[in-house]
Amino acid sequence: MKLAKRVSTLTPSSTLAITAKAKELKEQGHDVIGLGAGEPDFNTPQYIIDAAVRSMEEGHTKYTPSAGLPKLKEAIIGKFKQDQGITYTPAEIIVGSGAKHILYTLFQAILDEGDEVIIPTPYWVSYPEQVKLADGEPVYIEGLEANGFKVTAEQLESAINEKTKAFILNSPSNPTGAMYTDEELRELGEVCIKHDVLIVSDEIYEKLVYEGATHTSVAELSPELKAQTIVVNGVSKSHSMTGWRIGYAAGNAEIIKAMTNLASHSTSNPTTTAQYGTIAAYTVDDGSVETMRAAFEERLNGIFEKLVSIPGVTCVKPKGAFYLFPNVSEAVKLNGYDNVDAWVEAILEEEKVALVPGSGFGAPDNVRLSYATSFEALEEALTRVERFVRAKL
Numbered sequence: 460m461k462l463a464k465r466v467s468t469l470t471p472s473s474t475l476a477i478t479a480k481a482k483e484l485k486e487q488g489h490d491v492i493g494l495g496a497g498e499p500d501f502n503t504p505q506y507i508i509d510a511a512v513r514s515m516e517e518g519h520t521k522y523t524p525s526a527g528l529p530k531l532k533e534a535i536i537g538k539f540k541q542d543q544g545i546t547y548t549p550a551e552i553i554v555g556s557g558a559k560h561i562l563y564t565l566f567q568a569i570l571d572e573g574d575e576v577i578i579p580t581p582y583w584v585s586y587p588e589q590v591k592l593a594d595g596e597p598v599y600i601e602g603l604e605a606n607g608f609k610v611t612a613e614q615l616e617s618a619i620n621e622k623t624k625a626f627i628l629n630s631p632s633n634p635t636g637a638m639y640t641d642e643e644l645r646e647l648g649e650v651c652i653k654h655d656v657l658i659v660s661d662e663i664y665e666k667l668v669y670e671g672a673t674h675t676s677v678a679e680l681s682p683e684l685k686a687q688t689i690v691v692n693g694v695s696k697s698h699s700m701t702g703w704r705i706g707y708a709a710g711n712a713e714i715i716k717a718m719t720n721l722a723s724h725s726t727s728n729p730t731t732t733a734q735y736g737t738i739a740a741y742t743v744d745d746g747s748v749e750t751m752r753a754a755f756e757e758r759l760n761g762i763f764e765k766l767v768s769i770p771g772v773t774c775v776k777p778k779g780a781f782y783l784f785p786n787v788s789e790a791v792k793l794n795g796y797d798n799v800d801a802w803v804e805a806i807l808e809e810e811k812v813a814l815v816p817g818s819g820f821g822a823p824d825n826v827r828l829s830y831a832t833s834f835e836a837l838e839e840a841l842t843r844v845e846r847f848v849r850a851k852l
């Protein structure tokens with residue numbers, strides 16, 4: 460069977476190979492510590508589960524409108540009012556099956572063949588693939604490590620041409636944990652307004668910010684920036700609801716309507732029960748979002764010094780999300796490996812710790828490790844990595 464061109468050029472997720480290898484070693488009885496997780500290790504707060512169960516018992520087990528339940532849209536509008544101080548109408552909101560599918564639908568709705576989307580590196584692995592699946596062209600600008608993995612307005616402006624359709628902002632970032640300041644957001648946003656480039660602002664890690672930082676959405680900085688931006692968000696990371704598959708977009712009603720038409724022929728609607736759970740997530744606050752955030756911050760602070768004390772390892776301290784993205788190029792050289800991928804494979808083989816090579820995120824000198832796992836496991840993993848590095852100096 461000859462498969463479609465569109466799938467033959469897809470790059471498999473970079474986490475997959477290492478996860479498969481880690482699983483194989485685990486099945487052979489090895490004590491493997493996986494630091495590849497992209498999801499919180501907590502269970503979903505009980506009040507959300509209760510609301511979802513109740514909805515099913517009350518008979519809410521049928522299709523909903525394609526863009527989501529009106530009550531859920533109201534809850535999302537309330538969340539934007541409270542957190543960002545901005546007001547959307549229901550026609551400016553679509554709820555979908557996770558932020559990932561919302562982004563997929565968005566690119567399908569806005570891109571024609573050859574349209575360019577500017578993606579800062581290091582990037583979340585799905586952005587380039589989703590752009591390509593919509594016949595678009597990813598254009599990369601480098602978020603320099605020396606600039607905290609952030610891109611500048613000058614870099615953005617020099618990458619824009621008549622084919623540029625959108626610019627992806629992801630603050631806090633996966634994989635680096637970098638966060639843009641209000642001033643930086645404003646500067647980037649002004650460039651997008653000047654050249655009429657749509658800002659796709661992926662704010663999925665909004666609630667996971669540290670050291671007293673507060674998250675700012677580029678859309679809240681001015682009415683013009685709000686009009687220029689599609690905000691993408693969801694409950695996966697904030698409420699530990701990755702398996703529920705609820706995400707949403709807010710912005711220009713014409714784009715939202717096009718996305719809704721697409722959804723009506725693909726998913727019909729996001730799972731009804733999960734929508735009811737999300738209404739509870741956004742209308743009740745039992746403190747668990749903050750408890751989970753504080754736990755991540757404690758882990759980050761508990762392991763950061765140990766990580767950067769490993770010879771040849773440096774790391775920009777993340778400001779949000781739940782990943783560390785150290786530069787390990789010096790350690791790789793000291794240990795005699797040709798590249799980070801080979802070094803990561805050897806660590807898994809010899810010390811049974813699964814890290815994710817940065818190559819899949821457009822940053823071949825780095826590795827990603829997730830601290831969405833227990834403190835004990837994190838400490839043990841770093842002890843093993845340090846032992847590996849020191850043994851081969």
Ligand code: PLP
Binds near residue numbers: 629632694
């Ligand atoms: N955006 C970023 C940057 C992510 O890291 C993820 C999940 O890993 C998503 C979007 C998708 O989240 P979900 O589809 O679970 O809502």
